[in-house]
Amino acid sequence: MKRLAKWRLISLFGILALVLSGCGQPYLSTLKPAGEVADMQYDLMKLSTLIMVGVILIVMVIFFLVIIRFRRKNDKIPKQVEGSHKLEIIWTTVPILLLLILAVPTVAATFKLADVSPMDKKNTKALVINVRSHLYWWDFEYPNQKIVTSQDLVVPTNEKVYFNLKSTDVKHSFWIPAVGGKLDTNTDNVNKFWLEFDNKRANEAGNLFYGKCAELCGPSHALMDFKVKAISRDKFDAWVTAMQDVKEPQKATQGSVAAQGQEIFNQSCIGCHAVTPSNKMPETARLAPNLSNFGNRSRVAGVLDHNKEELKNWIRNPETYKPGNMMTGKYPKMSEDQLNALAEYLMGLKVQD
């Protein structure tokens, strides 16, 4: 019987190890950390798991011994035991010690992750990004660079990036699982925190991390994804310059399909969607995603594949893809030709090739 119990335990841990070895996708999983914050959190996870597995082991050993040894075999009344002070002291103090082992690094990490003092210094060189969450899309403003983009966050690797988080409608939560734990975007106040994207591991993840909204925010909460392009500082600077260079809306070539698209866009879309990255409008006036570099994006509406067909589907009926979005019904119905033209135009909106 005893041997059987041992086998059960071993097989249990075999399964556990199997499951653990599947750590999820490198661009998405908290178990494949790709930055300083996620590393710290992963270390805490490992430490707490280690302690907890120890506790579970002890409990399980007693548990199985009880099952095996103390089954009722006859009608004898067992000895009535009141308790044991010695044992009780042991299982009070040992857990306290174990918790202390966890509590100290927890407190240290909590304070370290909350340290955003560099972003508040005057003339700071630190990169600051204002994140504004809207019903089912994300607005990213680079106040020092004076550019705005949406849906695809672009960040440099190997340095701390500081975030100001706020929501314009309902509460959301800003989360890039592989790079670090989340922080809510409240409607009441600005929350601040920092993340760091590791260059090597960003490359391994294809330089594109998945971001998520983690707070229930309405029907399309599940679809409020965004993407994070983590690139080296040089490439980032080049991107910033390219964005800053777009002073006027990019002109489509005269007479092309795209030009027709631009005309339609200027009639029906530009009221909400800006196509210049320069930061002139107040954030409350930025009603819809900025499309200046739409052609460079990785997804349509954050969730659909980035191609003309999906873009046309989206414009045709956004409600099918993101129920409860704010775009549905804000523009006239488009004919197939108009959709083609619009898609042609939007896909051509690139700041870099």
Place this chain on the structure above:
Amino acid sequence: MSTLAQKKGFGATLWDFLTTVDHKKIAILYLIAGGFFFLVGGLEAVFIRIQLAVPNNDFVSAGLYNEILTMHGTTMIFLAAMPLVFAFMNAVMPLQIGARDVAFPFVNALGFWLFFFGGIFLNLSWFLGGAPDAGWTSYASLALHSKGHGVDFYILGLQISGIGTLIGGINFLVTIINMRAPGMTYMRMPLFTWTTFVTSALILFAFPPLTVGLVLMMFDRLFGANFFDVTMGGNTVIWEHLFWIFGHPEVYILVLPAFGIFSEIFPMFSRKRLFGYSSMVFATVLIGFLGFMVWAHHMFTTGLGPVANAIFAVATMAIGVPTGIKIFNWLLTMWGGSVKFTTPMHYAFAFIPSFVAGGVTGVMLASAAADYQYHDTYFVVAHFHYVIVGGVVFAVLAGTHLYWPKMFGTMLNETLGKITFWLFFIGFHLTFFIQHFLGLWGMPRRVFTYLPGQGFSTSNMVSSVGALFMSLGVLVLLYNVIVTSVKNERVGNDPWGDGRTLEWSIPSPPPFYNFKQLPLVRGLDAYWLEKMEGKKGMTPAEPLGDIHMPNSSFLPFMMALGLFIAAFGAMYHVNDKAWALPVMIIGLLVTFGSMFLRSVKDDHGFHIHKEDLMDDDDKGVKA
């Protein structure tokens, strides 16, 4: 008064239950209503798992999914788990302390009817324009943004049922303090009574913040106030605080009685007194106390700052200590015992690893910096289902099998009980274990679907298959209830043969006055002590005399009904419906009129005379 055994017609039985103030009958009402809502909430859970079984599923729409997930959480917590726990508190606690009823039988009935009408009101939302869809936490910005009346149903329904719970808590507190049998000192009270006591205290102090939160949101949504409207100076974080100051103790309100039930089962079926009784009591009280100190760990990502987060992290970890004490005491209770694997004992056994798993992930979540990763992901979903299903639902199922004979006078079938157990146990772990990993792999909670290519697909399918097992388990339980009720084989005082506490010293079900003569309690496990000395029953503490009993009343039903009606008026008055205001006034008149009637009409109860009690003896009702 010896009319107990007479058969009654259906109408008379119904009227009896509508007007009853007997704690045992109220317990049955709680069990039926709670069981019904458990099935409703379970059905909602099945819908959730069907929708999530494969990526990009369209079994339900996004909006409907949010309604289902909100109602699943709200129903399970407020309308299933709490009333089911209340059912056992009502059925067992007065018997355990040797009382003839609770302190306020009338209030007890009122509490039930308030809960019941609140629950019905909330669920009517399905048929009246859509259920609430802002999650069971109903965070203010989303709740105010939510269209239609769904969230109004949530606010008003919970308000009504919350009042019922609150007065139930006061009732139990007074009962335990004032109505213990002679010799039943505090430190001789069974652990289930102790947990009922601490739970009731938690209810008393935790529900008012919820009441206030709901009132504020009601004012905002229905009467134009601006508590949570940021543009008018409001602040939505107030809701989060109020909700979790209630919400965290609520977890202990559910799980402490579960601990109590298991603390009865382990000694019974090990034939050994509870190991470390006094430290168990101490741990219970300590958990209750600490339960109020940790609410902000639900808000680690709200941005309260590192100081608050660190303090609440450490406070939360501290709760692990008394909980650990309990686990080891239970294990050591069985150590050296004579363990019989009955159905309740199966659940008790399964509870230990399941709850320990839920507990250790709780400590992991307490680590604030790491919680930024876990928060609002499937890791949290897995954690609280391990605690609430592995703790509370296991306890409710164990309690159902354990106390069924005491409540209904017949046993549930043991074989079917064990089949239920295995289906439910396997299904439970299959459903929820994998969800820890889904969360760590980056899957947020409360998502109506997920895209392929993120590594979530297989695990979600596994989880959904688990839900199937759990459903089958519940169906077997229902079948069990039906067949054994039809057979209706009567049982004696102590059907398990291992009863230790006072409830097993009287008939199953007990006569409506419970104890003909109040028993004399000579120690912990009072009935066991007498049995060990070879006695058949308890030594009476008083000579046979008249027994004072409360009158039945229809007023509790009417008071609750009035609020139910008034809630419709309050809700539809925002739509400028002409009938709304009159309906609200009529409803309030019904409630306050009933209260007025209760207060001006004297109700002295009645007496059962000594001679009638002796008649009962002749008819062979054993006492």
Place this chain on the structure above:
Amino acid sequence: MHADEKFTYETWPAAPEKSTLESKNKFLGFWFFLGGETVLFASLFATYIALKDKVPSTTHHLAKDLFELPLTFVATMLLLTSSLTSVYAMYHMKNFAFKKMMTWLGLTALLGLGFLGLEVYEFTNYVHEGHTFTSSAFGSAFYTLVGFHGGHVAFGLLWCFTLMFRNSKRGLDLYNAPKFYVFSLYWHFIDVVWVFIFTVVYLMGMVG
């Protein structure tokens, strides 16, 4: 001792409010109820403090421009005095002096009525000045906190009148003595709550 037994001054027990099991239960249960009420008001106070002077624009009234201390001071005095009169009423209840108890209870209710009248007058003033329930978060929090207390006073008055009316003919017995006593507990409680409101809302409001 049966609840509806008739008593004389000599046979009247020393603690008539808790001499039967039912009245002991009622006494203890009511204390617990007041414990819950304390948490209820604590939550309302916390909400008020968080939202004090939170208004959408600079044209709105703030606490320091709004409150009239002399008026609320008079109201405070009325309510404090009514607590005292209810103590006298309970004193006479314990001495089996039914008529005197009723007189003092009546006085208590009158003072409460006066307090409520002043509160209504005060609220009307504020509404005329543009500080309403719906004008700002501050307004919502103010009227909810103070109004909840006012509602408690109004309920207490109804309760008091019902008790006096119901028992006017039959005098004291062990069935109604605890009812009177519990009412006086309630009345003291709303008095204590008012002291906090006066301090937190009005006095601290004047400081700014």
